[in-house]
Amino acid sequence: MTHLTVPQILQFLDGTADYATQAQCTNHLAVCGQCRREVEVHKKLSKASKQNPFATSARFTERVMSRIAPELRTSWSSRILNNVAGAFAMMVVLGVFGYVVTSTSDFKLESSPEYSTMAKSFTESYAKLKKSVQEETDKMAVKTKASPSSNSSQRIILFAFLALLTLGVIDRFVLRQLMKTKL
Amino acid sequence: MNDQDFRVIQRILAGEKRAYAQLVDRHKERAMALAVRMLKNHQDAEEALQDAFVRAFNALPRFEWKSSFSTWFYRIVYNVCATELSKKGEPQHTSLDADEAHEGLQISSETELPDVEFESNEFRGIVLEEIDKLPQSYASMLTLFFVQEMSYEEIVETSELPLGTVKNRLFRGRTMLKDAVLRRMRVVAMKNEGSLKEKVA
Numbered sequence: 243m244t245h246l247t248v249p250q251i252l253q254f255l256d257g258t259a260d261y262a263t264q265a266q267c268t269n270h271l272a273v274c275g276q277c278r279r280e281v282e283v284h285k286k287l288s289k290a291s292k293q294n295p296f297a298t299s300a301r302f303t304e305r306v307m308s309r310i311a312p313e314l315r316t317s318w319s320s321r322i323l324n325n326v327a328g329a330f331a332m333m334v335v336l337g338v339f340g341y342v343v344t345s346t347s348d349f350k351l352e353s354s355p356e357y358s359t360m361a362k363s364f365t366e367s368y369a370k371l372k373k374s375v376q377e378e379t380d381k382m383a384v385k386t387k388a389s390p391s392s393n394s395s396q397r398i399i400l401f402a403f404l405a406l407l408t409l410g411v412i413d414r415f416v417l418r419q420l421m422k423t424k425l
Numbered sequence: 426m427n428d429q430d431f432r433v434i435q436r437i438l439a440g441e442k443r444a445y446a447q448l449v450d451r452h453k454e455r456a457m458a459l460a461v462r463m464l465k466n467h468q469d470a471e472e473a474l475q476d477a478f479v480r481a482f483n484a485l486p487r488f489e490w491k492s493s494f495s496t497w498f499y500r501i502v503y504n505v506c507a508t509e510l511s512k513k514g515e516p517q518h519t520s521l522d523a524d525e526a527h528e529g530l531q532i533s534s535e536t537e538l539p540d541v542e543f544e545s546n547e548f549r550g551i552v553l554e555e556i557d558k559l560p561q562s563y564a565s566m567l568t569l570f571f572v573q574e575m576s577y578e579e580i581v582e583t584s585e586l587p588l589g590t591v592k593n594r595l596f597r598g599r600t601m602l603k604d605a606v607l608r609r610m611r612v613v614a615m616k617n618e619g620s621l622k623e624k625v626a
Contacts, residue, residue, distance in 0.1 A: 249596050258577065287603055290552035291571040296457040298471055303449045306478045311442040 333405045430494040458572045462564040463506035477502040500583045555605040563598030
């Protein structure tokens, strides 16, 4: 038995064979297991070959657009300005929130059981900061029982610390994003 | 003609440059497949693709709607990549390519299917790896045919190669791919069989 040729099989599969070849293939495949297997393999290969595993990088479109229309590109100065403004707004919100919380409740650093893990870590960091300040300012050591005036100073230090930490996190994130930018 | 492309191009030609981002987003992934398979390097492919998009944008006012935007655009991608290849001194045509007669290619009498799952991720991974290993002239034809889903005629238009050469490359590429994949699958099947025997022992 003469088997089908590879081009005949592929044309048959792709639907590009002429009518006579199409009929010849259909008739032959009805009786030939070997050619049927060949058709089956090519079908599976065709299906798998349609996949596209390639992707462009995340900012590809932006880079193309910046080459085509530079006027649409966000300038560095406005990006930095936006980031600084965002950080400042965050600091104000945190400051107000912290002031409201601490001024309306009995503010204790270590005893409250409902602190979350994050709050505890902040508290620990605060305690370390406080300790180092105490060592540095030996003569101005804070008494163990906090007085009203030392409470307010504690709050101010805590706000400043939280604000600095938040700014640090934001800046780190923003800086990383900016470093990734290739313009 | 793709209606969406048509509308976006009209907007761009009317002065709305920003709309070009939609065309980029729509075509970049499939065009990337062609560029990577021609240049065999992801970074070079991305740079070539950027150039192609910029060239297409600049040439858009001269686009005559004789073909679809995608066919026209892939021709630009193909040409940019071909230029890159020639800059590197890499041959774009292999010696097998010289209108070699393919009519006589008989099927191999050893087309035994190995005992492996043809729908598996492993099989699909092997197929993609083996396409990447093919010479770029075959890999690019397969990509235009399978990923871009172009007809022979559209591939002729894109690559500006004669129909006979396109068919020949597609036939040869698919045959080479089949042989390579089956070889790999047999090795996988043998390994699976070996590890099964070890477990039983």
